Amino acid sequence: MAQSAAPARVTEVTVEDIPALAAGTAIFGTGGGGAVHTAQVVAELALREHGPVPLVTVDDLGPDDLVILMSGIGAPTVGIEMLSADHQVTTLIREAEIAAGRKITTLMAAEIGGSNGVGPVGWAAELGVKLLDADGMGRAFPDAAMVSMNVAGVPCDFSVLSDVVGNVSVIKTVDLHWLERHARALTVASGSICLGVHYPMTSETVRGAVVEGTVSAAIRVGHALLSSPEPVTAVAAELGGRILLTGKITDLDRRTEGGFSRGSVTIAGTGEDRGRLQRLELQNENLIVLEDGEVLVSVPDNVTIIDAETGHAITTEMLRFGQRVSVLAWAADPIWRSPRGLELAGPAAFGYELPYTPFDGGTR
Amino acid sequence: MSPRDLSVGVDVGGTNTDAVVIDAAGNVLASTKQATTVDVTGGIRAGICAVLAELGEDRSRVSRVMLGTTHATNAIVQRRQLDRVATIRLGAPAATAYPPLLGWPQDLIGQVLAGSAMIRGGHMVDGTPIAPLDRDGIRSFLDGAGSFDAVAVTGIFSPSTPEQELEVADLVRAHVGPDTRVFLSQDIGPTGLLERENATVLNAALYGVARSVTEALVTVVAEEGLDAATFFAQNDGTLMSLEFAAQYPVLTIGSGPANSIRGAAFLSGTENAIVVDVGGTTSDLGVVVNGFPRESTLPREIGGVRTNFRMPDVLSLGIGGGTVVDVATGAVGPGSVGYRIAQEGLLFGGSTPTLTDAAALQGNPVAGRSLPRLDRGTEDALRAGLAVAHERLADAVERLSLGRADIPLVVVGGGAFLVPDSLPGVGTVVRPDHAGVANAVGAAISLAGGRADTISPLADREAAIAEASEAATAKAIQAGADPLEVSVVEVLETPVTYSDRPTVRVSVKAAGPLARLADRIPSRV
Numbered sequence: 001m002a003q004s005a006a007p008a009r010v011t012e013v014t015v016e017d018i019p020a021l022a023a024g025t026a027i028f029g030t031g032g033g034g035a036v037h038t039a040q041v042v043a044e045l046a047l048r049e050h051g052p053v054p055l056v057t058v059d060d061l062g063p064d065d066l067v068i069l070m071s072g073i074g075a076p077t078v079g080i081e082m083l084s085a086d087h088q089v090t091t092l093i094r095e096a097e098i099a100a101g102r103k104i105t106t107l108m109a110a111e112i113g114g115s116n117g118v119g120p121v122g123w124a125a126e127l128g129v130k131l132l133d134a135d136g137m138g139r140a141f142p143d144a145a146m147v148s149m150n151v152a153g154v155p156c157d158f159s160v161l162s163d164v165v166g167n168v169s170v171i172k173t174v175d176l177h178w179l180e181r182h183a184r185a186l187t188v189a190s191g192s193i194c195l196g197v198h199y200p201m202t203s204e205t206v207r208g209a210v211v212e213g214t215v216s217a218a219i220r221v222g223h224a225l226l227s228s229p230e231p232v233t234a235v236a237a238e239l240g241g242r243i244l245l246t247g248k249i250t251d252l253d254r255r256t257e258g259g260f261s262r263g264s265v266t267i268a269g270t271g272e273d274r275g276r277l278q279r280l281e282l283q284n285e286n287l288i289v290l291e292d293g294e295v296l297v298s299v300p301d302n303v304t305i306i307d308a309e310t311g312h313a314i315t316t317e318m319l320r321f322g323q324r325v326s327v328l329a330w331a332a333d334p335i336w337r338s339p340r341g342l343e344l345a346g347p348a349a350f351g352y353e354l355p356y357t358p359f360d361g362g363t364r
Numbered sequence: 365m366s367p368r369d370l371s372v373g374v375d376v377g378g379t380n381t382d383a384v385v386i387d388a389a390g391n392v393l394a395s396t397k398q399a400t401t402v403d404v405t406g407g408i409r410a411g412i413c414a415v416l417a418e419l420g421e422d423r424s425r426v427s428r429v430m431l432g433t434t435h436a437t438n439a440i441v442q443r444r445q446l447d448r449v450a451t452i453r454l455g456a457p458a459a460t461a462y463p464p465l466l467g468w469p470q471d472l473i474g475q476v477l478a479g480s481a482m483i484r485g486g487h488m489v490d491g492t493p494i495a496p497l498d499r500d501g502i503r504s505f506l507d508g509a510g511s512f513d514a515v516a517v518t519g520i521f522s523p524s525t526p527e528q529e530l531e532v533a534d535l536v537r538a539h540v541g542p543d544t545r546v547f548l549s550q551d552i553g554p555t556g557l558l559e560r561e562n563a564t565v566l567n568a569a570l571y572g573v574a575r576s577v578t579e580a581l582v583t584v585v586a587e588e589g590l591d592a593a594t595f596f597a598q599n600d601g602t603l604m605s606l607e608f609a610a611q612y613p614v615l616t617i618g619s620g621p622a623n624s625i626r627g628a629a630f631l632s633g634t635e636n637a638i639v640v641d642v643g644g645t646t647s648d649l650g651v652v653v654n655g656f657p658r659e660s661t662l663p664r665e666i667g668g669v670r671t672n673f674r675m676p677d678v679l680s681l682g683i684g685g686g687t688v689v690d691v692a693t694g695a696v697g698p699g700s701v702g703y704r705i706a707q708e709g710l711l712f713g714g715s716t717p718t719l720t721d722a723a724a725l726q727g728n729p730v731a732g733r734s735l736p737r738l739d740r741g742t743e744d745a746l747r748a749g750l751a752v753a754h755e756r757l758a759d760a761v762e763r764l765s766l767g768r769a770d771i772p773l774v775v776v777g778g779g780a781f782l783v784p785d786s787l788p789g790v791g792t793v794v795r796p797d798h799a800g801v802a803n804a805v806g807a808a809i810s811l812a813g814g815r816a817d818t819i820s821p822l823a824d825r826e827a828a829i830a831e832a833s834e835a836a837t838a839k840a841i842q843a844g845a846d847p848l849e850v851s852v853v854e855v856l857e858t859p860v861t862y863s864d865r866p867t868v869r870v871s872v873k874a875a876g877p878l879a880r881l882a883d884r885i886p887s888r889v
Contacts, residue, residue: 037670038558041467077869078489081555082520083459164458165494191488322763 010216012054013121013131015047017219024222025117026313027235027328028214030302031286033114033140034076035315038083043122050125055133056106058212061203066102067132068093068200070120071110073144073161073183074193085164088195089123092162096197099158099170108132110147110198112214113140113285114315121215131215136199138211138333139302141345142284144183145176148333149199151341152209159183159198163190211333231311232326241330242361244289244296245269245278246308249323254282254316265305265319267327278327280305282316287350289327297329298352300336300345301359304328331359368427370419372592373808374411375623375801376400376433376577382804383411385419385426390630390809394418395801404435405580412584426590428878431581432597432623432807436613439573440566440667443471447513448478449568452502452536453561454528455486455520458494464518464561469668476569478512481505485528486520489819489867494520497528503539514568515540518549518561524819526550545571552614553673554817554871563671567614574613578606595844595878597806599675601626601656602813602875604843617666618675620803624776625650625657625676627806631796632774638764638790640757641802642779644686645700647757649679651764655811656853656875679760685729685779687719689749691742696752711735717742719782722750729781754784762789776802812846813853813875814839822866829855829870836874850876 013021022040025033047053061067070092072079093104107127109120112135124131136147149156159171159179169186173179179198187194201209221238228234236243247269254263262283269276278296281288286303289296297303305314308324335341337358343349346356369388374381377400384395396414401407408431416423439445451464464480465473483502484495506515515536519529526548533546547568553560581594596609599618609616628639629652641648651658657676666673682698686705689696701708701716708714710721711733723729725746738746765771770791775783776799785793798805816835820828833852840850854873 038462042462045466075489077555081557082455082486082488082494083557084461085457086460087457088461166457191490191492191494320763322759322765324759 010055010133010219012052013047013215013219014052015044018044018047018118018121020219020222020226021121021215022118022222023225023312024218024220025112025114026315027221027225027239027304027306028117028138028218028302029113029140029285029313029315030304031282031316032142032284033111033116033315036115036118038080039115039118039122043118043125046122046125050128053121053124054130055215056130057133058203058207058210061106061132061206063203065105065203066100066200067106067108067202067206068096068104068197069108069110069136070123070195070197071116072119072193073196074187078192082164082191082193084195085166087166088162088164089126091166091168092160092195092197093127095160095162095168095170096158096200099160100200104129104200106130106132108210109135109215111135111137111140112211112218113137117215117218132206132210133215134206134210134212135214136210138214138336140285144180146345146349147199148211148335149201149209150176151335151338151344153340154199154201154205154209156199158200159196161186161190161194161196163194165190211335225311232306232308235306235311236328236330239328239330240361241302241328244327244329245273245276245291246271246326247273247276247324249319249321249325252319252321254319267325270324280327281352283350284316286316288347288352289329295354295357297359298347298354298356299350300332300341302330302332329359330361368425370422370425370427371808372412372415372426372429373804373806374408374429374431374581375620375803375807376404376407376431376435377620377803378434378438381407381411382801383415384798384801384804384808385415386805386808392798392805393422395798395804397801403580404577405583408580409584409587412588416588423590426592428595429581429585429590429592430595430597430603430807430810431577432619432803433577433616434620435577436570436573436616437618437620437666439570440472440669443475443667445573445576446475446569447572448511449476449565450478450506450509450512450515451480451561451565452505452515452517452532453480453482453519454497454517454522454532455494456482456484458486458520459557462558465565466558467670468562472668476565479505479509487522487525487528489521489524491525497531499535502532502535506536506539514545514547514571516547516549516561516564516568518557518564520557521555521819522548522550523553523555523560523817551612555819555869559671562669563614563673566666566669566671567612570613571610574610574616578610581606593844595810597623597810598813599673600659600813600815600873601676601806601810602840602843603810603878604812608843614673617673621648621650621678622657622676623803623806623810624648625652625806626655626809627802627804628774628776628796628799629655630809631798631802631805632772632794634772634774634794637772637774637794638761639774639776640761640783642775642777642782643684644702644705644778645682645684647681647683647760647779647782649681649760649764650676654853679764681756681760683719683753683756683782685718685720685782687753689717689719689722689745691717691745694745694748696749710738717746717749719749719753720779722746722753723781726750727781753782754787757783758787758789761787765789776800811875812840812844812850812878813873814841814843815871815873817869817871819867819869822868825857825868825870828868829872832870832872833874836872840874840876844878845874845876846879850874
């Protein structure tokens, strides 16, 4: 069957793709995920030096392949000062290969949203390995337990942490909660910032346990954003989502609690949306959209506040009174709509006593 | 003996050098606009001489000269007169994945960098050494580097653990020579390694440029026989001594908009206001809070380099006196006829409809000029265009006002007539006298200030704030503030996650009026 309108499949990530990838991962950040700028500069440097990174799908993986997640862990305020050592990435993989007893062939992003969606491209280039067109969230979430592998029941056989000094820790815990506890303590001992690999997976265990297609989706979304004369509608169309409202921020209540940025933002409609009012509940990421006392969208479905003109994502800490914004929503990956997915990342997991109603904005 | 109560404010812009004289009560006694000259000195001389001539006998009352300039910014943007810098980073093996000057434009690196080294050393957030300091590594790097004018040293977490950078400064001077110029990142900015390092290297590269401006000012003040202390304006609306400015020229970057905002607010007699400067091509809006420009929280790029300079939060709109109104489409800007408005605008006999022409339909923006007969379509487009301009200005004002409707709007600049006397969301619209030289007035009325940052356990928060306040106050006094009047004007706290105990980052700003004595400020930096 002819599918001439379908976009060409992305089989590698080149240095030219990085600006689009960065703009796209910011959209997938759903308000969180951290700033992408430094990760973008470093990924561009790595691709310029080592060339493009092969981007493979779950179907491309064979019996010899081993996939592992790589990400930064720790305090953002420390992360901007004590940056990674050049040995950290190779140290991690060497130790992970010893622990696994076999070669690591493929990296995957823990979360596609924000800087952790951009970093793995540069690391894969440096290591000369493949990048899986998938991630563990399909967005950004504040808790390491909110990953698709946890939904699918795939255990984390081991984790490896490597710090700037050269200390390496291989961690084998009974479950993710113990992993969080141990990883946190080790990260503190390492000066509050580490690089880590987690979740070694074979071509068999990875199937059904990851959110597929998110790297190429982020590049496509970013490309739509950067090249379209109507970036807002182009981004919504690319995601199969909807613009819920376009207006301006009229109230902003934000505070820091337990290391998280919490609060709410109120947006008053302008133009065609004049007279309408929406409130978004925030906790690092955008969690819930309310209008007239009704829930329009809630986690795990995706909500990103974007600039009403440029279409660029605005993270929760960059929201300002009076900004002209559009509220963009799109459906969560089906894995998050399963009972286990909702238990881990539905409204109740964030302390909201309300039933989950799937957002009807279409699915990817 | 006559009172020594007058201040001269000078603003050296890319096009004009403005000068004003104000008295202790804030009255503008003289003002002038002169062309900026290539050697800088000529423009400063013309400006200062013009206002002194206006003062006549009263020139002996001048006790201070304050200068604001965009010269450092322009030197970076235009890549001229930059010094060569040997760049040392302390903290390896940390941050070695991110070499110094990452992301800088190649042509700028070619002009500025005399070599860089990532040396073992530096500290973690809690003060734990990352590695013992590699003193031999520093010496061999210096021996191997090409010829350089200055050395920039950036240690990981030096803003909270400063001792090691100081030790390295001594080591460099002991090895290269006692007069070697060494710049330390702890004096330049807060945590944020790459941005602070970038700023430290730029600062070192700007030393020669800054020197040419500070020397120009000293020269003119001496030529005129003024017994006056001299100061530079910095980007947060405070002043620094000339010696300090020569040492920290990056701190002048962004001082132009800061002076304009403060000068406009001062001329209107308010400490809290929104300021709009309407020029030929853009309207630049800023906010003054308790006498200081509100600072931007976004990183800023200067000439392609990402920095964390303290910059006023300025919103620029494509709305100016020369902004073109497209009669066919109704589009307003962003194109502008700029300075050519005196030939091309309808009001001046030209054929390009502009916002100045639109304003002329409703009032009389340019004395002695009136519009030719216009066809219905042009007139409608101009009226609609002016409405669009008013709407965009109102939107921008609302955006900056953070929802408060009682803040006055101070209007300055050649296109001030584009701002209507009432705008939604604005208390009152104020149009002060001398608005054309608000920059120079801003320089003349600046306070002396200083900032200090530290990271501390939450339990010791109060002690940390006290310590940072003391350091910021000392920096303000060093910059010329009256020790009796200096006070803490801002305390920012940011929590640090992933630490074994709750930790907070504290940033304190102190400021005060300049010491009343007419004596020189101690030159120690």
